Amino acid sequence: xxxxxxxxxxxxxxxxxxxxxxxxxxxxxxxxxxxxxxxxxxxxxxxxxxxxxxxxxxxxxxxxxxxxxxxxxxxxxxxxxxxxxxxxxxxxxxxxxxxxxxxxxxxxxxxxxxxxxxxxxxxxxxxxxxxxxxxxxxxxxxxxxxxxxxxxxxxxxxxxxxxxxxxxxxxxxxxxxxxxxxxxxxxxx
Amino acid sequence: xxxxxxxxxxxxxxxxxxxxxxxxxxxxxxxxxxxxxxxxxxxxxxxxxxxxxxxxxxxxxxxxxxxxxxxxxxxxxxxxxxxxxxxxxxxxxxxxxxxxxxxxxxxxxxxxxxxxxxxxxxxxxxxxxxxxxxxxxxxxxxxxxxxxxxxxxxxxxxxxxxxxxxxxxxxxxxxxxxxxxxxxxxxxx
DNA sequence: GTCTATAGAAGGATAGAC
DNA sequence: GTCTATCCTTCTATAGAC
Numbered sequence: 001x002x003x004x005x006x007x008x009x010x011x012x013x014x015x016x017x018x019x020x021x022x023x024x025x026x027x028x029x030x031x032x033x034x035x036x037x038x039x040x041x042x043x044x045x046x047x048x049x050x051x052x053x054x055x056x057x058x059x060x061x062x063x064x065x066x067x068x069x070x071x072x073x074x075x076x077x078x079x080x081x082x083x084x085x086x087x088x089x090x091x092x093x094x095x096x097x098x099x100x101x102x103x104x105x106x107x108x109x110x111x112x113x114x115x116x117x118x119x120x121x122x123x124x125x126x127x128x129x130x131x132x133x134x135x136x137x138x139x140x141x142x143x144x145x146x147x148x149x150x151x152x153x154x155x156x157x158x159x160x161x162x163x164x165x166x167x168x169x170x171x172x173x174x175x176x177x178x179x180x181x182x183x184x185x186x187x188x189x
Numbered sequence: 190x191x192x193x194x195x196x197x198x199x200x201x202x203x204x205x206x207x208x209x210x211x212x213x214x215x216x217x218x219x220x221x222x223x224x225x226x227x228x229x230x231x232x233x234x235x236x237x238x239x240x241x242x243x244x245x246x247x248x249x250x251x252x253x254x255x256x257x258x259x260x261x262x263x264x265x266x267x268x269x270x271x272x273x274x275x276x277x278x279x280x281x282x283x284x285x286x287x288x289x290x291x292x293x294x295x296x297x298x299x300x301x302x303x304x305x306x307x308x309x310x311x312x313x314x315x316x317x318x319x320x321x322x323x324x325x326x327x328x329x330x331x332x333x334x335x336x337x338x339x340x341x342x343x344x345x346x347x348x349x350x351x352x353x354x355x356x357x358x359x360x361x362x363x364x365x366x367x368x369x370x371x372x373x374x375x376x377x378x
Numbered sequence: 379g380t381c382t383a384t385a386g387a388a389g390g391a392t393a394g395a396c
Numbered sequence: 397g398t399c400t401a402t403c404c405t406t407c408t409a410t411a412g413a414c
Contacts, residue, residue: 012290013287014204015202015203015204015205016204018406019408019409020406020407020408028380028381029380029382030408030409030410031379031380031381031409031411032379032380032381034408034410036379039408039409040407040408040409093286094286094287094289094290097282097283097286097287097349097350098202098283098286098287098288100283100350101202101351102205104351107350107351108350110350111343111352115343115346116343139366142342142362142363142366143370145339146338146342146366146370149340149341150334150339152338152341153331153334154300154304154305154308154334157304160289161285161286161289161299161300162289162290162293163296163297163300173331177328177335178335180374181332181370181371181374181375182370182374184373184374184375185369185370186370186373207388207389207390208391209390217398217399219390219391219392220392220393220397220400221398221399223390223392224398225397228390228391229389229390229391379414380413381413381414382411382413382414383410383411383412383413384410384411384412385408385409385410385411386407386408386409386410387406387407387408387409388405388406388407388408389405389406389407390404391402391403391404391405392401392402392403392404393400393402394399394401394402395399395401396397396398396399396400
């Protein structure tokens with residue numbers, strides 16, 4: 001029941017999915033659906049809110065004792081960009097952007113558990129590497145924003161709009177370029 | 190009539206706006222609306238497609254004979270980020286992201302007339318500055334992506350989700366940081 | 379708890395008069 | 397070209413039987 005609703009809402013958005021469709025996909029009647037969730041609004045907010053909180057924990061990817069900063073950033077950037085380009089992540093992003101005016105709490109849940117958590121984690125790691133003398137960063141929070149921003153090129157937009165698929169070569173080239181530029185700017189002299 | 194439809198669709202999206210509402214806002218009857226636009230789909234696609242093509246021409250902002258790269262990038266970046274954060278630009282972005290699966294041609298129109306045109310223009314400018322010896326850029330297209338990416342920090346996302354308003358100080362700090370990082374990476378040694 | 383059947387409202391689209 | 401009135405479908409939500 002939850003699975004059916006999640007799939008449908010993710011694929012088509014709030015307005016385009018009827019409670020009939022959810023009931024049919026779940027193999028139950030509409031009355032049963034309403035017995036569990038008081039309204040369509042509530043069902044939708046529950047589903048999407050949960051999805052926002054179950055996003056991948058990315059913090060562990062950053063090695064605590066990294067001295068080879070380039071390798072660490074390449075690995076982290078590659079995982080991150082591939083995560084951004086997953087259909088599931090794109091679907092959540094689309095939904096939240098589209099419905100944030102109607103369901104403000106979704107925007108908050110998404111931001112707190114997604115981008116904000118990620119940026120905090122990366123900023124803390126960069127600050128630590130900076131203290132250890134491997135990087136020279138005055139503003140780790142801003143540096144984290146810049147690193148992530150350089151990964152989210154127009155490739156992300158093209159995939160998000162359904163205009164193209166992302167090839168491994170494009171992904172790797174984007175990650176490689178982001179890491180190189182980042183290090184040229186923030187490596188100790 | 191077009192104005193009324195544009196305002197409503199921009200503010201509430203495709204699904205949440207009825208033809209009754211458009212007719213009421215325009216001060217005409219629904220039959221008149223259908224006499225001019227065959228269907229709701231067609232009206233929506235026309236409206237949003239036009240809006241995508243009437244986006245601001247940003248190419249002229251880049252000075253042809255700039256030797257002071259930093260000033261040029263600061264001015265350009267400031268205008269660009271402020272443009273991204275305008276309510277009208279945010280609304281188009283939201284709509285296109287949300288409805289790109291239902292109206293694929295919107296994604297194409299938006300991408301071609303917006304991000305793609307901008308990135309081409311910036312890449313050409315960077316290539317020219319690189320040939321003139323003011324910058325050292327091997328891949329101008331990627332460098333353009335990175336510059337724009339560093340401007341589109343989580344501030345953009347927060348404003349887009351309605352979680353916060355952008356202060357002038359935040360905008361200026363973001364632009365300043367992006368230009369500094371960009372120049373540290375791409376300035377001749 | 380789950381079903382069938384339906385109420386009640388709203389939306390997209392059109393017929394026909396002027 | 398524009399209006400009023402209406403058709404038909406679809407949607408959310410519920411009543412009532414089992």
